[in-house]
Amino acid sequence: MMARALSADPPTLDRVSSPAYARPVPPRARRAAARGGSPFDPQETPLARTRRARRMARELALIHPDAHCELDFTNAFELLVATVLSAQTTDKMVNRVTPTLFAKYPDAQALAGADRAELEEILKPTGFFRAKATSVLGLAQALLERFGGEVPGRMADLVTLPGVGRKTANVVLGNAFDVPGLTVDTHFGRLVRRFGWTAEEDPVKVEAEIAELIPKRDWTMFSHRVIFHGRRVCHAKKAACGACGLAQWCPSYGIGPTDPEVATKLVKTPAASDTE
Numbered sequence: 001m002m003a004r005a006l007s008a009d010p011p012t013l014d015r016v017s018s019p020a021y022a023r024p025v026p027p028r029a030r031r032a033a034a035r036g037g038s039p040f041d042p043q044e045t046p047l048a049r050t051r052r053a054r055r056m057a058r059e060l061a062l063i064h065p066d067a068h069c070e071l072d073f074t075n076a077f078e079l080l081v082a083t084v085l086s087a088q089t090t091d092k093m094v095n096r097v098t099p100t101l102f103a104k105y106p107d108a109q110a111l112a113g114a115d116r117a118e119l120e121e122i123l124k125p126t127g128f129f130r131a132k133a134t135s136v137l138g139l140a141q142a143l144l145e146r147f148g149g150e151v152p153g154r155m156a157d158l159v160t161l162p163g164v165g166r167k168t169a170n171v172v173l174g175n176a177f178d179v180p181g182l183t184v185d186t187h188f189g190r191l192v193r194r195f196g197w198t199a200e201e202d203p204v205k206v207e208a209e210i211a212e213l214i215p216k217r218d219w220t221m222f223s224h225r226v227i228f229h230g231r232r233v234c235h236a237k238k239a240a241c242g243a244c245g246l247a248q249w250c251p252s253y254g255i256g257p258t259d260p261e262v263a264t265k266l267v268k269t270p271a272a273s274d275t276e
């Protein structure tokens with residue numbers, strides 16, 4: 001009943017910062033505490049876990065109706081380069097340098113022929129700029145030599161590019177090619193483990209397990225929503241449990257402050273989000 005009433009609320013981030021979510025410790029979290037804090041319950045059946053996961057995924061869609069890729073891009077090439085640049089920095093920082101970068105080097109051919117010193121100067125604010133200059137130069141050259149300067153739209157091809165792993169490939173496939181992809185970044189891995197959906201640490205194994213729980217057509221948007229939740233509510237150090245709309249299904253409820261007032265202060269607004 002409670003979930004249905006809450007689902008009728010306006011779909012804004014206010015849903016997660018409302019004290020209405022203050023409630024006693026959910027039984028699932030009590031059982032997790034009894035297991036020594038492990039959120040993964042080996043006794044939960046695959047069917048029950050799938051149902052719970054899909055219920056939480058629906059709630060995430062209501063909590064974060066505005067979820068989207070937070071890197072700015074206008075085509076697959078820009079998204080691929082921006083994703084490679086986003087390592088060890090925030091999306092916001094990448095978005096600050098990419099307008100200059102793509103104005104000067106709008107495609108693989110231009111980037112492959114870039115003057116290294118000029119490129120490094122543009123990339124400097126993103127940190128590790130020498131390594132990143134090497135990465136994007138190598139990437140542009142590979143695109144030029146092996147794919148006619150175009151970004152390939154297949155996972156098997158994308159992961160052959162230097163510096164491109166499954167995470168980056170899924171970002172590009174999901175957001176530039178409309179091919180569903182699960183983006184297992186640091187937020188995604190942390191959250192699905194906290195949700196008790198998997199006990200795996202390896203991103204490839206996490207991706208495979210979550211692929212069994214969430215319908216394929218939803219993978220891209222689901223990834224955005226989980227990452228939004230990780231950036232705004234379920235932080236690595238101080239999870240805002242007392243202001244979290246997933247509390248009743250989450251075995252990790254209580255790892256962060258449960259007091260609604262304290263927790264609400266931890267919720268980051270989109271503008272204040274670190275978008276790391």
Ligand code: SF4
Pocket residue numbers: 194233234235239240241242244245246247250251252253254255256
């Ligand atoms: S904030 Fe707390 S209740 Fe919400 S998903 Fe994270 S650990 Fe679970």
